[in-house]
Amino acid sequence: MQPMPKEYNFAEIERKWRQKWEEMGIYHYDWNDKKRVPFSIDTPPPYPSGELHMGNVLNWTYFDMLARYKRMQGFNVLFPQGWDCHGLGIEIQVEKEHNIRKRDVPPGQFRHWCMELVEKYIAMMKDGILKLGCSIDWATEYRTMNPDYWRRTQLSFILLFKKGYMYQGTHPVNWCPHDETAIADAEVDYVKREGVLHYIRFPFEGTSGHALIATTRPEFIPACVAVEVNPNDERYRKYVDKTIVVPIINRSVKVIADECVDPAFGTGVVMICTYGDKEDVKTVIKHQLPVVMLLTENGRINENGGKYAGLTINQARAAIVEDLKTAGLLEKTEKIQQEIGVCDRCKTHVEILERKQWFMNTRKLTDRVVEAADEIIWYPDYMKNRLIDWTKSLDWDWVISRQRLFATPIPVWYCKNCGELILAQEDWVPIDPKLEDPRIDKCPRCGGKGFSGEQDVLDTWMDSSITCAVHAGWPDRPDWKHLFPADVHPSGTDIIRTWAYYLMVRHLALFDEKPFKNCLINGMVLGADGRKMSKSLKNYVAAPEVLNKNGADATRQWAAAGGATGSDIPYRAQDVEYGRRFLVKLWNASGFTGKLLVDYNPVSAKHVELQPLDKWIVCKLEKLVKKVTEEFENCQFNAAIEDLRNFTWHVFCDNYLEAVKDRLYNPNMQGTAKRLAAQHVLYEVLYRIIQMLAPVTPHATEEIYEHMFKDSKGFESLQVSPWPKFDVSVVDEEAEKNGDMIIAVMGAFRNFKAENKQALNAPYSSLTINAGNAEAADALKASFEDIKGTLKVEKLIITADKKTDGRQIGSYNIYFEAKQ
Numbered sequence: 001m002q003p004m005p006k007e008y009n010f011a012e013i014e015r016k017w018r019q020k021w022e023e024m025g026i027y028h029y030d031w032n033d034k035k036r037v038p039f040s041i042d043t044p045p046p047y048p049s050g051e052l053h054m055g056n057v058l059n060w061t062y063f064d065m066l067a068r069y070k071r072m073q074g075f076n077v078l079f080p081q082g083w084d085c086h087g088l089g090i091e092i093q094v095e096k097e098h099n100i101r102k103r104d105v106p107p108g109q110f111r112h113w114c115m116e117l118v119e120k121y122i123a124m125m126k127d128g129i130l131k132l133g134c135s136i137d138w139a140t141e142y143r144t145m146n147p148d149y150w151r152r153t154q155l156s157f158i159l160l161f162k163k164g165y166m167y168q169g170t171h172p173v174n175w176c177p178h179d180e181t182a183i184a185d186a187e188v189d190y191v192k193r194e195g196v197l198h199y200i201r202f203p204f205e206g207t208s209g210h211a212l213i214a215t216t217r218p219e220f221i222p223a224c225v226a227v228e229v230n231p232n233d234e235r236y237r238k239y240v241d242k243t244i245v246v247p248i249i250n251r252s253v254k255v256i257a258d259e260c261v262d263p264a265f266g267t268g269v270v271m272i273c274t275y276g277d278k279e280d281v282k283t284v285i286k287h288q289l290p291v292v293m294l295l296t297e298n299g300r301i302n303e304n305g306g307k308y309a310g311l312t313i314n315q316a317r318a319a320i321v322e323d324l325k326t327a328g329l330l331e332k333t334e335k336i337q338q339e340i341g342v343c344d345r346c347k348t349h350v351e352i353l354e355r356k357q358w359f360m361n362t363r364k365l366t367d368r369v370v371e372a373a374d375e376i377i378w379y380p381d382y383m384k385n386r387l388i389d390w391t392k393s394l395d396w397d398w399v400i401s402r403q404r405l406f407a408t409p410i411p412v413w414y415c416k417n418c419g420e421l422i423l424a425q426e427d428w429v430p431i432d433p434k435l436e437d438p439r440i441d442k443c444p445r446c447g448g449k450g451f452s453g454e455q456d457v458l459d460t461w462m463d464s465s466i467t468c469a470v471h472a473g474w475p476d477r478p479d480w481k482h483l484f485p486a487d488v489h490p491s492g493t494d495i496i497r498t499w500a501y502y503l504m505v506r507h508l509a510l511f512d513e514k515p516f517k518n519c520l521i522n523g524m525v526l527g528a529d530g531r532k533m534s535k536s537l538k539n540y541v542a543a544p545e546v547l548n549k550n551g552a553d554a555t556r557q558w559a560a561a562g563g564a565t566g567s568d569i570p571y572r573a574q575d576v577e578y579g580r581r582f583l584v585k586l587w588n589a590s591g592f593t594g595k596l597l598v599d600y601n602p603v604s605a606k607h608v609e610l611q612p613l614d615k616w617i618v619c620k621l622e623k624l625v626k627k628v629t630e631e632f633e634n635c636q637f638n639a640a641i642e643d644l645r646n647f648t649w650h651v652f653c654d655n656y657l658e659a660v661k662d663r664l665y666n667p668n669m670q671g672t673a674k675r676l677a678a679q680h681v682l683y684e685v686l687y688r689i690i691q692m693l694a695p696v697t698p699h700a701t702e703e704i705y706e707h708m709f710k711d712s713k714g715f716e717s718l719q720v721s722p723w724p725k726f727d728v729s730v731v732d733e734e735a736e737k738n739g740d741m742i743i744a745v746m747g748a749f750r751n752f753k754a755e756n757k758q759a760l761n762a763p764y765s766s767l768t769i770n771a772g773n774a775e776a777a778d779a780l781k782a783s784f785e786d787i788k789g790t791l792k793v794e795k796l797i798i799t800a801d802k803k804t805d806g807r808q809i810g811s812y813n814i815y816f817e818a819k820q
């Protein structure tokens with residue numbers, strides 16, 4: 001045993017152990033281990049966005065606590081780390097930084113800039129993850145933008161194509177006119193905005209009457225293909241099947257009847273445009289209406305808009321409203337609160353465009369997703385419904401093609417002569433069809449020799465939705481099913497509808513198997529003002545700042561203790577500071593314990609005579625082992641850390657350590673079995689404490705282990721020491737009950753001294769304790785020396801008398817009188 005350094009220098013300790021653990025290689029997943037049971041964590045590869053934020057800190061602390069706990073439980077833990085590189089966010093940032101649009105430079109140059117930016121962001125995030133002390137196996141690190149990962153994504157596309165899950169179709173899709181790409185339902189955010197409802201007269205053909213239509217989007221008038229009323233609406237039943245003239249463009253369209261029309265909205269008469277919103281899409285399909293596409297990919301009016309062609313949507317709205325006024329067709333306008341869909345990256349109003357796209361037929365998997373969601377264990381349980389509700393709410397298949405540059409190419413070509421689709425063969429990938437021809441001589445259909453590569457690319461979720469298989473070694477390791485499904489998929493409440501959902505559909509379609517067995521959900525981090533932490537709300541705290549100031553172990557305690565798993569947790573600086581104070585307390589208690597144990601040899605201390613107070617803490621500790629183990633098993637990290645901190649601070653430091661000091665210091669006790677018992681219990685209890693704290697505060701506990709325990713326990717690192725096992729035979733309810741009483745006596749007498757403004761070690765000439773009955777008296781007498789020594793009493797008298805003179809001890813029927 002080596003003496004502990006006086007100061008707890010977290011920066012130095014944390015830096016040292018980060019490096020040492022890496023050198024020891026204790027985080028490496030052993031692919032050849034046939035003995036230990038594997039435990040695989042499906043670490044979601046983050047989207048590199050620069051600095052690590054407190055939300056990331058919460059996520060990674062969860063992953064890491066679980067990894068460390070499972071490692072100590074004896075599992076062969078796979079904790080991989082990848083980076084989900086592609087996507088709009090990076091392209092937008094590159095366009096901003098270089099002040100260009102993506103089409104202004106050669107694609108190779110643009111891609112190079114994207115990769116450069118991604119590397120810069122990865123370096124920043126990785127630094128933060130390392131500082132947090134995450135026990136990642138860095139040998140597994142991967143980047144979805146690298147050809148080796150393209151290979152996996154493209155292979156998954158080919159397999160799904162062959163299974164009939166991939167199809168091309170001209171179908172309306174969500175479209176971001178700013179980013180000029182299709183986006184999936186999951187990338188649409190809904191926001192409340194104020195709009196203007198325009199009441200417009202649509203004249204009936206051949207008569208002088210008109211229908212009054214209320215719309216927030218008059219710019220879509222040129223794309224109006226029908227007018228619709230509810231057949232149960234008395235006011236308008238007479239309109240059905242009449243012909244009406246669309247103003248401005250003078251197109252004659254029919255009035256159709258549909259019960260979907262809400263008679264209470266606007267006037268109860270609506271125009272159907274292609275496409276103003278998702279409802280229009282449904283109506284067009286149901287009533288087989290013609291389609292008049294009005295918008296270009298960059299959000300301008302196209303040739304179908306006649307004289308408005310070339311205008312932006314907003315310009316067209318203004319011009320059309322003016323023209324309606326001039327024609328006397330605008331009856332009135334009123335303001336209205338509306339909910340509209342915006343692009344989750346750039347917040348532009350999402351439009352609906354019809355364009356040839358690739359789709360994955362995800363809706364046919366809805367029942368399977370619901371079934372799998374039920375099979376999976378969710379922490380917390382109720383989060384399951386978020387996935388189920390989302391799955392059931394989807395109206396459209398997943399549009400997987402994007403009109404972007406920085407993404408995995410779709411491994412497909414078309415014959416220039418006959419249009420035949422050529423799918424890459426499985427051993428061609430990775431391949432970029434924009435740069436390379438298919439590896440065939442001629443078109444299998446017409447014999448043509450010219451091919452054009454698919455220009456569209458894959459949605460970035462196509463990369464990151466196969467991680468459960470990729471982490472397991474698919475497709476290269478023949479034994480990849482050994483690690484599949486993943487044991488746990490950790491996720492945030494905000495990405496259930498994307499990450500959890502896409503993982504589900506892709507793995508179910510590819511392998512007919514759910515991707516993971518457990519799903520651990522973390523909440524969002526809130527700022528000090530109770531709102532979700534964000535840079536724009538000015539309640540943002542940068543993770544490097546917190547980590548540098550307080551260290552990883554203190555910060556991790558905040559993440560663990562902040563709230564129940566799955567709930568949102570506030571960031572409060574005082575919670576991190578409390579974590580640091582706790583570590584100082586643990587550090588000092590360990591140092592003090594070390595001093596009490598200078599003459600203790602843990603290896604030779606075999607036969608010890610446990611005293612009542614020893615049995616008391618041993619019993620309490622055993623119950624703590626049971627409770628904390630259950631809490632880690634159920635991912636109740638907040639309960640586990642609170643129980644551990646309470647036990648350490650109060651049961652161990654405030655009570656036990658104080659109560660046995662005299663036994664250890666008193667010259668009369670030297671060499672006795674009773675003294676050895678106290679040393680033995682101090683040593684073993686502290687060991688168990690640091691073991692159970694190790695998943696949450698790995699650095700400080702490892703340093704304590706190194707100084708005090710490594711020589712005798714013999715494990716290379718506390719991180720690979722076996723997690724304590726609950727031993728019911730150690731639980732002694734009687735000893736615990738008696739110990740509680742003894743601790744209460746000591747506490748009461750100390751309070752008494754404090755009230756009299758005396759030092760806690762102020763000597764007293766006599767103390768008489770009237771225990772009220774023989775049983776209590778006997779129990780107290782069994783700890784006679786500990787009580788006498790701890791309370792600094794020259795003459796201690798314990799009786800079974802039922803006297804109520806003097807002071808009562810807590811709620812016990814025990815009274816004491818003391819003389820100085």
Ligand SMILES: [Zn+2]
Pocket residue numbers: 176177178179343344345346347348
């Ligand atoms: Zn956008």
Ligand SMILES: [Zn+2]
Pocket residue numbers: 415416417418419420443444445446447448
């Ligand atoms: Zn052909």
